[in-house]
Amino acid sequence: MSAWRDCVGAEPLGPAPSDEGMLSPYRVLDLTDERGLLCGKILADLGADVIQVEPSTGNPARRIGPFYQDEVHPERSLFWWAYTSNKRSITLNLTTADGRALLKRLIQTAIFSLNPARQGRWRLWDWDMAISLGSIRR
Numbered sequence: 758m759s760a761w762r763d764c765v766g767a768e769p770l771g772p773a774p775s776d777e778g779m780l781s782p783y784r785v786l787d788l789t790d791e792r793g794l795l796c797g798k799i800l801a802d803l804g805a806d807v808i809q810v811e812p813s814t815g816n817p818a819r820r821i822g823p824f825y826q827d828e829v830h831p832e833r834s835l836f837w838w839a840y841t842s843n844k845r846s847i848t849l850n851l852t853t854a855d856g857r858a859l860l861k862r863l864i865q866t867a868i869f870s871l872n873p874a875r876q877g878r879w880r881l882w883d884w885d886m887a888i889s890l891g892s893i894r895r
Contacts, residue, residue: 778804786810786863786870787844791818794840797871801843808863809841813850 781804787797788810801807809816818840819831826833847863850856864870 778802780805783868784808784866786867789871789873790816791821791836791840793871793873794818797844798840798842800871807844808867809844809846810860810863811846811848813848813852813856815848 780800784806785797785800785808787793787807789797797807797809815831816837819834819837821834821836822829823835824830824833825835825838831837849860851860
C-alpha cells in the first residue's frame, strides 16, 4: 500500500491486488475504453496489478447495461463490474497539469500500458502521450 501512496498520494480505490499469480510482480496501466477492458481483466486475473485510469467523467463502459436491479447508474453497470474485477481504478483529469503530472508518475511505476483504440484522443489534451508512454520501464 505504501508504494501506491508514494506514487499517487492516496489510498487505492479498491482492494490491493493479490500477491499470487504469475504476473503479480507487474503493474499495468489500463487506459482503454469499453473495447479494451477484457485485456486488462485477463492480466488482472493472472495476478498483475492493473490500474484502470478513467477520465474525470468516468469510463464510457460504466454506462453500458445491464444494470444491477435495473437502476441505470454508472456504479451499477454489470458490464463494468464484470470487466473491471481484480483491477484498481483512479480517475484523472488529463486536461489539467496536475492530472497529467499524476499520470506521468503512474507511468514510471508501470511495466506497460494498454492504450485506447482512439489514439487521437491524446491530441485533444495537447500532450504528447506517446513520449510519456514510451518512457515506461522495460
